[in-house]
Amino acid sequence: MFTRRRFLEGSLGAVAVLGGCTAEGQSAGTPLPIPELVDARKQNGAISLVAAEGEHAFVPGRPTGTYGFSAPYLGPVVRVHKGDEVEFTVENRLDRGTTAHWHGVLVPAALDGGPHVLIPPGGIWRPVLKIDQPETTAWYHSHPHGDTGRQVYRGLAGLMIVEDGVGERLGLPRTYGIDDLPIILQDRQLDEKGALVYNNGGPSRMMGMRGNTLVVNGAISPFAKVPRGLVRLRLLNAANARNFDLRFADGRTFHVIASDGGYLPAPVGMTSLIIAPSERFEVLVDFSDGKVAVLETAPDDNMVRGMGGGMMAGMMESVGGELLRFEPHSASAAAAKTIPTALVALATSDPERAVRRRRVSLDMGPAMMRGQGAGGGMRMGGGMGPPMGINGQVYDMGRIDFAPRLGDTEIWEVTPNMMAHPFHVHGVIFNVLSIGGKAPASHLAGGKDTILLSEPAELLMTFTQPATSDFPFMLHCHILEHEDGGMMGQYTTA
Ligand code: C2O
Ligand code: CU
Ligand code: CU
Secondary structure, three states, rough: HHHHHHHOOOOOOOOHHHHHOOOOOOOOOOOOOOEEEEHHHHHOOEEEEEEEEEEEEEEEEEEEEEEEEEEOOOOOOEEEEEEOOOEEEEOOOOOOOOOOOEEEEOOOOOOOOOOOOOOOOOOOOOOEEEEOOOOEEEEEEOOOOOHHHHHHHHEEEEEEEOOOOHHOOOOOOOOOOOOOOEEEEEHHHHOOOEEOOOOOOHHHHHHHOOOOOEEOOOOOOOEEEEEEEEEEEEEEEEOOOOOOEEEOOOOOOOOEEEEOOEEEEEEEOOOOOOEOOOOOOEEEEEHHHOOEEEEEEEEOOOOOOOOHHHHHHHHOOOOOOEEEEEEEEEEEEOOOOOOOOOOOOOOOHHHHHEEEEEEEEEEEEEEHHHHHHHHOOOOOOOOOOOOOOOOEEEOOOOOOOOOOOOEEEEEEEEEOOOOOEEEOOOOOOEEEEEEOOOOOOHHHHHOOOOEEEOOEEEEEEEOOOEEOOOOOEEEOOOOOHHHOOEEEEOOOOO
């Protein structure tokens, strides 16, 4: 494979240099920032998030303007518990509208924080979320129509953990910040002064905003001191557009235990893992050998195919290299030592129960032109450049694209065009029946809310959450510039 070969030949880019790596075993550079953990049960069930401007130094000593939720950049890790009601207070201190979308949390669409739930500057939004789903790692981020890419890029995102006690019973590592680490993966374009650059025109419009610098929890090539034993990483790809192709420099095996919708039936041993924008995977890594371990990514090769795509791809940054270095302590011993052989039985719907098949085409370029021809009249999405859409139509906040019935099970046949797209649906956890006509790899066989598609797929989903035409659910590509450009639709569950 082209990417892997180029990667292994050693083009690590500028990132490792900035991070100040030194000899093995020595702590140099930046410690991994660990976002504050806010547990709803310790807050009497009330959690406050304030969206505001901040300053954050990606490059030490070079602060740049950012956004954050109750933090200069990103937000706290919010922990909620199944069966509880949690009252959120989201305050907007920005100079433009924002939202707080609970990505991967199953709540009615009116509480979901999509584009229809815009909080104006100075406004406060108070949704009460009834938490009713299995243990998982979800996240939250802003989602205002046409401005999601820029706002998330500036920092409006955070991790969210849903607990139901299963991980504890399974004996999984769960000491936050010690052997249970939030790992928020992003890339950012930084100029010579270390300032954030955002661009949603030209190649960034076509392929999504990418950057020259890899960051983890907002830091460049940080290190984490970990116990000698099993450590759980809650991986989130919070980049606007790029995929991360993860592996350890020493090629060690790690075990995927959970994806977007919660635990897999059994840990899946892997030596490399592709994580697309908005996907989450929880992995267990064994550090009991005491050796320093470097988590790396290959460059991202997901670029537009054909139509001058090669030339465009040449204009895009596609950085590979070091993400994060783990330094096992000799002194401390991790609580968990052995990887469980079984986790949780999969709760899947029966494909036989599907009452309908729907076609969803993720369109850009020529496919959009065909759709526009049929629909009459060219409509542009937000930003500059050719339109993007779903089934040939640019997103329209006033148009309902699909209306499945509450309680129904459906199969969605989703077809990507021009490049691979991370397809996301609000309000459901789905199962992947097939990708390119084949059963999905075992780490993708659990509950999902986002799936990276370079080939057509069949997704099985049951609608359990209410959505109305005033407050519909979104379905979209999670390359945020595609979403802002119009590759989004909406559905109700009447
Ligand atoms: Cu991460 Cu429409 O969401
Ligand atoms: Cu979402
Ligand atoms: Cu896309």
